[in-house]
Amino acid sequence: MRWPVVCILALLHCIASIELSSAQKNKATEYHLGLLKAKLARYRAQLLEPTAKSGASGTGFDVQKSGDARVALIGFPSVGKSTLLGKVTHTASETAAYEFTTLTAIPGVIEYKGARIQLLDLPGIVEGASQGRGRGRQVVSTAKTADLILIMLDATKSDEQRRLLEIELDAVGIRLNKQKPDVVFKKKTTGGITFNATVKLTKTDERTIRSILASYKLHNCDVMIREDITTDEFIDVLIGTRKYVPCLYVYNKIDSISLEQLDKLAHQPNTAVISCEMGLNLEYLIDRIWDDLNLVKVYTKKRGVHPDLADPICMRKGATVEDVCNGIHRSLAANFRYALVWGKSSKFAPHAQKVSLAHQVQDEDVVSIFTK
Ligand SMILES: Nc1nc2c(ncn2[C@@H]2O[C@H](COP(=O)(O)OP(=O)(O)OP(=O)(O)O)[C@@H](O)[C@H]2O)c(=O)[nH]1
Numbered sequence: 315m316r317w318p319v320v321c322i323l324a325l326l327h328c329i330a331s332i333e334l335s336s337a338q339k340n341k342a343t344e345y346h347l348g349l350l351k352a353k354l355a356r357y358r359a360q361l362l363e364p365t366a367k368s369g370a371s372g373t374g375f376d377v378q379k380s381g382d383a384r385v386a387l388i389g390f391p392s393v394g395k396s397t398l399l400g401k402v403t404h405t406a407s408e409t410a411a412y413e414f415t416t417l418t419a420i421p422g423v424i425e426y427k428g429a430r431i432q433l434l435d436l437p438g439i440v441e442g443a444s445q446g447r448g449r450g451r452q453v454v455s456t457a458k459t460a461d462l463i464l465i466m467l468d469a470t471k472s473d474e475q476r477r478l479l480e481i482e483l484d485a486v487g488i489r490l491n492k493q494k495p496d497v498v499f500k501k502k503t504t505g506g507i508t509f510n511a512t513v514k515l516t517k518t519d520e521r522t523i524r525s526i527l528a529s530y531k532l533h534n535c536d537v538m539i540r541e542d543i544t545t546d547e548f549i550d551v552l553i554g555t556r557k558y559v560p561c562l563y564v565y566n567k568i569d570s571i572s573l574e575q576l577d578k579l580a581h582q583p584n585t586a587v588i589s590c591e592m593g594l595n596l597e598y599l600i601d602r603i604w605d606d607l608n609l610v611k612v613y614t615k616k617r618g619v620h621p622d623l624a625d626p627i628c629m630r631k632g633a634t635v636e637d638v639c640n641g642i643h644r645s646l647a648a649n650f651r652y653a654l655v656w657g658k659s660s661k662f663a664p665h666a667q668k669v670s671l672a673h674q675v676q677d678e679d680v681v682s683i684f685t686k
C-alpha cells in the first residue's frame with residue numbers, strides 16, 4: 315500500500331471517531347474536523363494527481379473534443395447509456411443486457427438546430443471508481459473534461475445509486491451544480507496573512523481558516539471571503555483544481571415504473587425522466603441539455619442573402635457582438651463599423667437594431683457585421 319492510502323485510512327478513522335463524539339457539536343470539534351479535512355483533501359489530491367515520476371495515470375480516455383460542447387454520460391452498468399447514444403446520435407455503441415458492455419469512451423454527435431453537441435458514452439462505473447476500481451478512474455477523469463455531466467440512473471432501482479455516484483464524482487474534485495465559492499485567494503512572498511470577510515461567517519471561522527492555511531504552510535497570502543462558505547468550500551479554493559460542472563440527472567426506463575413513482579422522480583430538481591427503448595421524452599431531454607449547457611447560438615447573415623441557419627456560431631451566455639466577430643475571424647473586430655441584429659436581443663424586434671461591439675447577443679439571434 316502506498317503511504318497516502320495508509321494516511322487516508324487513518325484520517326478517515328479519526329474523522330469517523332470525532333464525528334461520533336460530536337453529538338453536542340461544539341466549536342472545538344468543528345475546528346479539529348476542519349483541520350483533518352484539510353489534510354485529507356491534500357492526501358487525496360496527491361493520490362489522484364500523481365506526479366510524473368510515480369507513473370500512475372490520472373488521465374481520462376483520449377477522445378478528441380469536437381463540436382460546440384461536450385456532454386459525458388456517467389452511470390452504473392446497464393442503465394441504458396449506450397442505448398441513449400444510439401437513439402439521439404448517428405453513432406452506434408454496443409448495447410446488451412449484461413453489465414460492462416461498453417469498455418471505452420465512444421463519442422457521438424447530437425445535432426441541435428445546427429449546433430453540434432458531443433455526447434460521450436462511457437463505461438459503467440461501480441462504487442470505488444474514484445479509487446481506481448474497474449475503469450472508474452479513467453471514466454471520472456473524462457467527466458472532468460465535460461461541459462455538462464448527465465448522471466444516468468435506472469428508474470427501477472433505489473435512489474441510493476444517485477448518492478453513490480455523487481460521492482465518486484465528489485472524490486475526484488468534481489462539484490456538481492455548484493458555483494465556485496466567492497473567495498479571493500492570493501499567495502504572496504512576504505507580509506503575513508491578511509484575512510477579510512465581507513459577510514458574517516456562520517459555517518466556519520477565522521481561526522479554522524488560519525490553521526488550515528498554516529497546515530498548508532501558507533504563511534503569506536491575502537484571503538478575502540465574500541460569501542458565507544463552509545470549511546470544505548475553503549479547502550476547495552486552496553486546492554484550486556476543483557471543477558464546477560453543471561449536472562442533469564436522467565432517469566431511464568420509466569416504461570417500467572408506476573405513474574406515482576414517475577411523478578415523484580420528475581419533480582426533483584435538475585432531473586429529466588426518459589425511456590430510451592420506447593423513445594419517450596427524448597426531445598425534451600435534448601432541449602434540457604441545450605439549456606443546461608448555457609450556450610447561445612448566433613446565425614450570421616451576409617447582406618442581401620438569407621441567414622445561414624445550418625451553421626450557427628455557439629458561445630457562452632453573455633457573449634457580445636465582439637465575441638461573434640472573434641468567432642468568425644481574428645481581424646474582424648479591429649475593422650468593425652457596426653452590426654445589425656435581429657431576434658431576442660433586438661430592441662426593435664422583429665426589426666433589426668444597429669449595435670456596437672459591446673452588445674450582448676441572445677440565443678438564435680441573427681447578426682450582420684459591417685466593416686470599414
Ligand atoms: N425497460 C427498459 N430497458 C432499457 C431502456 N433502455 C435501455 N434498456 C435496456 O437496458 C440494458 C442495458 O442497456 P445499455 O445501453 O447497454 O446500458 P449501458 O448503461 O450502456 O451499460 P454498460 O455499457 O454495461 O455500462 C439493455 O438490455 C437495454 O435493452 C428503457 O428505456 N427501458
Ligand SMILES: [Mg+2]
Binds near residue numbers: 437
Ligand atoms: Mg454501454
